[in-house]
Amino acid sequence: EAQVTQNPRYLITVTGKKLTVTCSQNMNHEYMSWYRQDPGLGLRQIYYSMNVEVTDKGDVPEGYKVSRKEKRNFPLILESPSPNQTSLYFCASSLYTGGNQPQHFGDGTRLSIL
Amino acid sequence: QKEVEQDPGPLSVPEGAIVSLNCTYSNSAFQYFMWYRQYSRKGPELLMYTYSSGNKEDGRFTAQVDKSSKYISLFIRDSQPSDSATYLCAMKANFGNEKLTFGTGTRLTIIP
Numbered sequence: 001e002a003q004v005t006q007n008p009r010y011l012i013t014v015t016g017k018k019l020t021v022t023c024s025q026n027m028n029h030e031y032m033s034w035y036r037q038d039p040g041l042g043l044r045q046i047y048y049s050m051n052v053e054v055t056d057k058g059d060v061p062e063g064y065k066v067s068r069k070e071k072r073n074f075p076l077i078l079e080s081p082s083p084n085q086t087s088l089y090f091c092a093s094s095l096y097t098g099g100n101q102p103q104h105f106g107d108g109t110r111l112s113i114l
Numbered sequence: 115q116k117e118v119e120q121d122p123g124p125l126s127v128p129e130g131a132i133v134s135l136n137c138t139y140s141n142s143a144f145q146y147f148m149w150y151r152q153y154s155r156k157g158p159e160l161l162m163y164t165y166s167s168g169n170k171e172d173g174r175f176t177a178q179v180d181k182s183s184k185y186i187s188l189f190i191r192d193s194q195p196s197d198s199a200t201y202l203c204a205m206k207a208n209f210g211n212e213k214l215t216f217g218t219g220t221r222l223t224i225i226p
Contacts, residue, residue: 004157031212033211033212033213035214040122040218041218042118042120042202042216042217042218042219043158043202043204043214043216044216045211045213045214048211048212048213050211056211058211058213059213090157090158092214094212100146100163100165101212102148102160102163103160103212103214104160105150105157105158105159106157107155107156107157108155108156108157
């Protein structure tokens with residue numbers, strides 16, 4: 001089954017404790033992206049990757065890191081999480097960039113930073 | 115001002131009714147227009163995908179895009195309780211990083 005898989009689905013942690021949210025897709029997609037969803041603000045892009053070893057900032061990258069060492073994986077790293085990073089996070093992917101390619105989303109990771 | 119405006123609702127309609135959901139936008143660079151459906155505790159699921167102006171129909175769903183007015187709509191005919199969800203409009207330009215710009219979503223409830 002074609003899917004985007006995120007782990008963990010839920011996490012409660014404390015300020016300053018490094019964490020990684022994993023994202024994996026099994027569709028051989030070139031493009032991957034991370035969004036956060038907050039009430040009243042909708043989904044906003046954090047980071048994206050056009051292909052392996054190619055990553056760049058989205059609209060709200062502060063406090064986050066990413067890497068793309070393999071095509072299928074795109075982990076989101078919070079090196080020193082803070083309470084304002086409490087949010088619902090989604091990973092998305094599409095076959096390639098440009099043109100009529102829809103993005104497919106994972107089921108989300110709910111992070112609570114105390 | 116947000117690039118994409120969407121009425122957050124909530125919107126409640128009886129089963130069988132026609133539902134109309136709308137978004138307006140300000141960025142004339144947007145060329146691709148999407149509607150996603152999001153159930154509770156799930157990720158957005160693509161419903162409709164259109165390019166530029168015009169209509170697109172898929173079963174009970176019709177998407178309309180009016181680029182001259184910067185206005186998009188999603189119509190749901192013969193609405194069912196299973197259509198109860200949050201509906202998100204999303205848009206992207208024909209260049210750049212494939213970033214989707216989303217509306218804040220409309221929560222829809224279909225009453226049996």
